[in-house]
Amino acid sequence: MLSRTAANLFWMGRHLERADTAARLLDVGQRITLLPNTASGYQNEWNSLLQASGTASLFADKYGEISQENIEEFIFFDRDNPSSVMSCIERARESGRIVRTALTSQVWDALNMAYQDLRRIQKMPRDKIDTAALTDVTTSHTSTVRGAINATQLRNDGWHFMNLGYGLERADATARLLDVKYYVLLPRIEFVGSGLDTYQWQVILRALSAHRAYHWAYGGDITAGRVADFLILNGESPRSLITSLYEAVWNLEGLAKRYGETVPTNARDKAREVLSRLQAHDIDMVFDEGLHEFLTWFIGEIGTISTLVHEDYLLGGS
Amino acid sequence: MSYYNEMYEGSRVREPYARLSQWVETMPADFRQMKQAEAEALFRRIGITFAVYGEGGDPDRLIPFDMMPRVFEQSEWRKLERGIKQRARALNAFLRDVYGRAEIVRAGRIPARLVYQNDAYEKAVVGVVPPRGVYSHIIGIDLVRTSKDEFFVLEDNCRTPSGVSYMLENREIMMRMFPGLFRGNRIEPVDQYPDLLRRTLESVAPAKCNDRPTCVVLTPGHFNSAYYEHSFLANLMGVELVEGADLFVDGEFVFMRTTQGPKRVDVIYRRIDDPFLDPLCFRPDSMLGVPGLMDVYRSGGVSICSAPGAGVADDKAIYTFVPEMVRFYLGEEPMLQNVQTWTLWKDDDYRYVMENLPDLVVKEVHGSGGYGMLVGPKSTKEEIEIFRKKIEADPGNYIAQPTLALSTCPTFVAEGLAPRHVDLRPYCLCGDRIELVPGGLTRVALREGSLVVNSSQGGGVKDTWVLSE
Numbered sequence: 001m002l003s004r005t006a007a008n009l010f011w012m013g014r015h016l017e018r019a020d021t022a023a024r025l026l027d028v029g030q031r032i033t034l035l036p037n038t039a040s041g042y043q044n045e046w047n048s049l050l051q052a053s054g055t056a057s058l059f060a061d062k063y064g065e066i067s068q069e070n071i072e073e074f075i076f077f078d079r080d081n082p083s084s085v086m087s088c089i090e091r092a093r094e095s096g097r098i099v100r101t102a103l104t105s106q107v108w109d110a111l112n113m114a115y116q117d118l119r120r121i122q123k124m125p126r127d128k129i130d131t132a133a134l135t136d137v138t139t140s141h142t143s144t145v146r147g148a149i150n151a152t153q154l155r156n157d158g159w160h161f162m163n164l165g166y167g168l169e170r171a172d173a174t175a176r177l178l179d180v181k182y183y184v185l186l187p188r189i190e191f192v193g194s195g196l197d198t199y200q201w202q203v204i205l206r207a208l209s210a211h212r213a214y215h216w217a218y219g220g221d222i223t224a225g226r227v228a229d230f231l232i233l234n235g236e237s238p239r240s241l242i243t244s245l246y247e248a249v250w251n252l253e254g255l256a257k258r259y260g261e262t263v264p265t266n267a268r269d270k271a272r273e274v275l276s277r278l279q280a281h282d283i284d285m286v287f288d289e290g291l292h293e294f295l296t297w298f299i300g301e302i303g304t305i306s307t308l309v310h311e312d313y314l315l316g317g318s
Numbered sequence: 319m320s321y322y323n324e325m326y327e328g329s330r331v332r333e334p335y336a337r338l339s340q341w342v343e344t345m346p347a348d349f350r351q352m353k354q355a356e357a358e359a360l361f362r363r364i365g366i367t368f369a370v371y372g373e374g375g376d377p378d379r380l381i382p383f384d385m386m387p388r389v390f391e392q393s394e395w396r397k398l399e400r401g402i403k404q405r406a407r408a409l410n411a412f413l414r415d416v417y418g419r420a421e422i423v424r425a426g427r428i429p430a431r432l433v434y435q436n437d438a439y440e441k442a443v444v445g446v447v448p449p450r451g452v453y454s455h456i457i458g459i460d461l462v463r464t465s466k467d468e469f470f471v472l473e474d475n476c477r478t479p480s481g482v483s484y485m486l487e488n489r490e491i492m493m494r495m496f497p498g499l500f501r502g503n504r505i506e507p508v509d510q511y512p513d514l515l516r517r518t519l520e521s522v523a524p525a526k527c528n529d530r531p532t533c534v535v536l537t538p539g540h541f542n543s544a545y546y547e548h549s550f551l552a553n554l555m556g557v558e559l560v561e562g563a564d565l566f567v568d569g570e571f572v573f574m575r576t577t578q579g580p581k582r583v584d585v586i587y588r589r590i591d592d593p594f595l596d597p598l599c600f601r602p603d604s605m606l607g608v609p610g611l612m613d614v615y616r617s618g619g620v621s622i623c624s625a626p627g628a629g630v631a632d633d634k635a636i637y638t639f640v641p642e643m644v645r646f647y648l649g650e651e652p653m654l655q656n657v658q659t660w661t662l663w664k665d666d667d668y669r670y671v672m673e674n675l676p677d678l679v680v681k682e683v684h685g686s687g688g689y690g691m692l693v694g695p696k697s698t699k700e701e702i703e704i705f706r707k708k709i710e711a712d713p714g715n716y717i718a719q720p721t722l723a724l725s726t727c728p729t730f731v732a733e734g735l736a737p738r739h740v741d742l743r744p745y746c747l748c749g750d751r752i753e754l755v756p757g758g759l760t761r762v763a764l765r766e767g768s769l770v771v772n773s774s775q776g777g778g779v780k781d782t783w784v785l786s787e
Contacts, residue, residue, distance in 0.1 A: 003575040004564050098540045101553035157577060259578050316564070316575020 003316035005099045006161045010309065012095040012111075013165025016142050019088035021173040023138035025049055026075045028177070028207040030131045032200065033068075046071055048180060053083050069126060076134050077122050085138050086122065089115055104152040107145065114141035139209070157258055160251040164309065167248035172302045174239050177204060178231055179295045182224075201227045208239050228291065229283040241298060245275050248305065255313070267308035274301045322465050322725040323737055324388065334389040334785055337502055342386070342728075342735060350385070350730065353495055357383050360491050382778035383488065385495075388727045388740060388760045395506075395756055395784040398461070398469060398744070401654035402754060404644060406457045406746045409476055409631045411647035413453035417444050417627060422646050428639050436636070437684065438629030440592060442599050446616050449522040450750060453625040454632075455587075456515070457746045458482075461654070463725040470657045470722065472741065474640065476632040477624055478589050481759045481779075482745050483547035486511060486554075488781040489757070506756035506784040511745070512554035518749035519555075519585045524618045526570075531584040533557045534574065536565070538590045538606045548589050562590075567610035570619045585621045592626050634683045634717050635661060658720055662713040671718040672709070675702050678718045679769075680709065693769055695721050724769055727780070729762055739763045741771050742782065756784035 032045045046066050050056035055074075058081060063070040078084045093115040096103055103111075121129065121137065146166075153159050181204050201222050205211045210230065217236060218226050232241045252268035278298075286294050325335040361380050390398075415422050416433050423430045433439060458479025460472040489508055493500055516533065523531035537548040539561050552559035564574050565583065573580035588595065594604040599612035614620045630636065638659045644652040660667035660678075671678060675694055682690040692705040709716050726737035744758030760780040761771035771777040 001577045002558050002560060002564055003577055004561065005558075006577045094540075100549045101559060161577075255577075263578050313577040316577075316580065 001102075001157050001161075003314050005102050005158070007310075007314040008095040008099045009102060009158050009161040010165040010314070012092045012099075013162040014169040015088040015092035015095065016145055017166050017169035017173065018083060019085045019092065020139060020142045021169075021177075022053070022075055022083055022085045022088060023135045023142075024207040025053060025177070026072065026131060027135045028203055029071065029075075031203045031206065051180075053176070055081055055083055068131075072129075072131060072134070073126070085134075086118055089118055089138075089141075099158075102158045104148070106148040106152045110141070110145040110148040114145060117141060157255060160254045160258075161313075164248055164251040164255075167244050167251060168302055168306055168309075170239055171241055171244035171248065172299060174208065174231055174241055174244065175295045175299050175302070177207065178228065179292060179299075182228075182291050182295075197224065198222050204231075210237060210239060213237065225283055225287065228286065232286060233278070233281065233283060242275070242278050245271065245278060245302075249275050252309075264312045267305055267312050270301070270308055271305050274298075274305070321723050321737070321739070322463060324463070324725050324727045324740075326728075334391045334783075338387065338389065338499075341496075341499060347734075353385060354730070356495060357385060357491055360494070361487070381484065381773050382764060383491070384729050384762055384764075384778050384780045385492070386728055386730055386735065387492065387499075387781045387783050388742075389783045389785065391785055392787050397653070399754060399756075401469070401652070402457075402459050402744055402746050403752050404648065404650060404653055405459060405471065405474070405640060406454075406748055406752055408640060408643040408647050408652075409457060409474060410452055410454055410748055412643045413476075413625075413628060413631050414447065414451050415647070416630060417446065417453075422643065425646070427642050427646055428636075432635050432639075433630065436630050436633060438592070438627070438633055440627035440630075442612060443616070443625065443627045448625045449524055449621055452522055452748050454628040455518055455522065455623040455748050456482075457748065458743045459654075459746065461742045461744070462657075462722055463740075463742075464723050465725075469654060471637075471640070471654050472657060473634065473637060474632045475743075476628045477591070479743065479745065480544045480547055480589075481743060481761075482511065483550045484779050485745070485757060485759045485782070486550075488759075488779055492781045503783070504786045506786050508755045508757040511755045512551060514747055514753060514755065515551065515587075516555040516557070518747040518753075519587055519621075519623055521749035521751075522621050522623065523584045524621050526619055527584040532582060533585040533587060534560045534565075534583050536560055536562070536586050536588040536590060538562075538594070542589075544589065551587075562594075562604075562606045562608050565608045565611070567608060567614055570614060570617055572608065572611060572614050572620045583620060585623065587623045592629060595622070595626060634659075634681060638717075657722060660718040662709060662716045662718065667718075668713055672706065675706060677721060679721055680705065680716055680718045683715050683717060691770075693721065696767070696769065721769070727760070727762065729764070729778075729780070731764075731766075736766070738766070739769050739771065740780070757782045 029046050029049045047056060050059050059070075059074050062078075062080065063074060074081055074084065076085045079087055079090070081087060093111050096108060096111045100108060117137065118141075121134070149159075149162060153162070181200055201224060202211065205214050205222070205227060208231070214222070214227065214230050217230060217234065230237050230240065234240050235242055235246065237243060249268070249271045252265075252271050256263075256265045256268045325332060325339070331339040358380060361383060412422065416439070420430075420433065422428050423433060454476035456479060458475035458481070460475070461469050462472050463469050485508060519533045520531045533555070534557055535548055535552040535555075537545060537559055539545065542548070549559050558574065560574055565572055566575065566580075567573075568580065572583045572586070574583050590606050593601045594606040596607045596609060596611040597604045598609050600607070611620070611622075612626065615622050615626070638656065638661060641652040641656055644650055660671050662668045662671055671680070675692070676697075678694045680692040680694070692702065694702065697705070724739040724741065727740045728735040729738040740760050740762045742758050742760050744754055746752065746754045760782040761773070761777045762780055763769060763771045763776070764778045765776055768776070773779075
């Protein structure tokens with residue numbers, strides 16, 4: 001497979017997952033502002049979320065004032081924001097268009113329809129659109145694409161690159177969302193365990209479509225420890241760090257096996273190592289280490305793996 | 319002027335259209351509209367769109383598709399086929415000759431100036447004979463019809479003629495929407511084209527290739543207006559679609575960058591123009607090509623289709639000499655006629671053309687896509703005078719032809735069927751053999767009375783049928 005084709009499939013996966021994350025972020029913010037009991041009001045929460053996605057200064061430069069409409073425009077539609085839903089879907093479609101021959105027509109249809117639908121919504125008057133619907137439309141389209149990929153794509157190296165993109169992006173996104181919650185959102189340490197704390201955890205779970213799953217898995221109350229366990233170490237949770245990374249490793253193993261010994265496997269080796277360190281943790285160890293420090297380490301390692309993927313496969317051996 | 323109508327002779331329906339006529343007459347209007355919408359949705363879904371340069375607007379514009387097919391009888395097609403193959407052989411013989419000893423110039427049959435001072439003549443490949451002596455592997459020959467038996471060649475396209483994806487998709491969509499039509503008529507298939515193309519490419523692999531040849535399609539990228547066609551053909555042939563940056567030269571070969579490291583490439587079906595192929599040989603600012611590619615080509619490490627320099631055979635000044643080439647190289651009489659052409663760098667022709675501008679079609683020698691031309695009978699006095707000034711400034715840049723009575727084919731318009739002018743581009747493949755699929759791309763001028771069929775000027779396309787015996 002051409003390196004450029006592989007790179008486009010990899011980034012198609014990443015951008016689709018990133019669009020999903022942006023839509024969920026909007027949902028998190030929206031729900032948190034419905035709870036009016038933090039010191040500096042809702043503006044603070046939105047700002048934290050923007051910081052988490054690394055786009056706070058871009059927003060400040062372009063819009064200045066934080067308002068529901070501005071935020072929605074920025075996170076959802078704004079093409080100047082590289083992480084907006086629109087930007088990500090557009091780039092995913094562009095990647096898909098470049099490698100049309102590597103996609104089944106079902107996948108292309110789903111991807112193209114997602115794009116056309118967003119363009120349609122973008123032309124609608126803003127007061128006719130509500131935030132929840134935007135999130136729903138996005139997650140529904142990204143799921144359709146994902147479903148088409150699973151149902152129709154050949155299980156070849158292209159499949160591995162797409163899913164590798166998904167896996168790494170998802171691991172990164174979950175880690176960042178968790179970090180926002182723990183490190184940024186909660187105003188002061190005294191709030192740990194408070195009603196606000198619990199509510200925020202609930203929102204995070206909801207945003208990851210994991211609210212019900214959590215209850216099935218743990219029953220009973222929502223506590224920081226259990227939610228963190230669910231989102232970091234639980235192998236049944238579809239968006240947990242361990243599941244996402246496991247999928248990335250699985251796809252890297254697939255590539256290594258397919259390509260044989262002549263092609264380097266540095267990404268695979270690194271991903272294996274991070275996974276085994278994750279497996280050696282329990283949730284108490286994570287909190288002892290400090291959740292923020294742990295997540296910072298993890299996000300860094302995902303970045304390293306992504307770089308190694310490029311070096312191993314996407315530069316074409318020259 | 320009266321025009322040959324391909325379907326009707328007076329009120330009588332011509333033989334090849336007999337069944338179609340029934341189909342049209344029994345089709346309810348709302349059904350037709352529904353099918354037309356369905357066809358458009360299909361085109362948009364598969365992503366066949368066409369960007370028109372300099373127009374702005376929707377970058378994903380569709381070429382209008384007309385559901386009324388154009389039909390040829392087997393005997394009509396046979397005649398065309400023989401003429402096209404003959405012409406393709408002569409064009410390749412000419413290219414072999416002018417990059418070699420240029421006997422045709424020595425014999426005084428073609429002025430040296432038209433060959434050697436032609437922008438498309440590549441000095442960089444003089445003396446290089448490509449595998450099997452084939453320079454142009456895919457030749458698109460544009461034909462128009464003026465009566466039952468008269469066809470004329472409007473132009474030859476020896477570089478990288480486009481549009482074949484429409485030929486294939488038009489058929490695909492017609493078969494999907496109206497399977498009954500195909501059961502009732504015996505229509506020769508065209509869908510073997512990609513296989514034939516691949517075989518043609520493989521048959522011209524360089525001598526240094528001693529395995530099954532690896533072919534690729536080289537595209538300028540997804541911003542190109544014909545990108546869809548590039549990816550479509552690569553996909554149907556089962557070969558990689560590469561951009562310049564995917565290829566690199568190492569030693570005496572060309573390689574592509576793959577996830578498993580470098581892989582050697584033997585045959586490049588390029589869809590980029592000569593000047594962009596290799597920044598070390600042609601335009602140094604080209605980002606689309608592959609540095610060093612021409613060195614590998616000249617030393618027989620890779621085949622390029624069409625070969626660099628093939629364009630010298632298809633410009634409008636050389637065109638007038640193609641019948642001469644047929645006689646000179648093949649010793650045969652040309653089966654397909656040229657349109658009478660006045661070349662404005664000759665004094666007599668110049669005088670005649672300037673006196674008769676309102677009756678003529680004037681074209682730029684290097685123009686394409688229906689741009690930069692004057693259709694005399696369809697132009698106002700002012701337009702003609704403006705064009706006259708342009709000709710006076712640079713007569714050598716123009717040729718003129720009579721306004722041909724282009725045949726018409728019934729076409730769906732708002733009120734039902736109406737005659738619209740059509741042309742035909744069949745695609746001739748030249749490798750170890752010369753072959754073409756029965757059919758081609760029919761372009762139709764959708765505006766009433768218009769003679770310009772180019773898609774950039776509001777033309778549409780039709781499925782083209784050749785009936786079997």
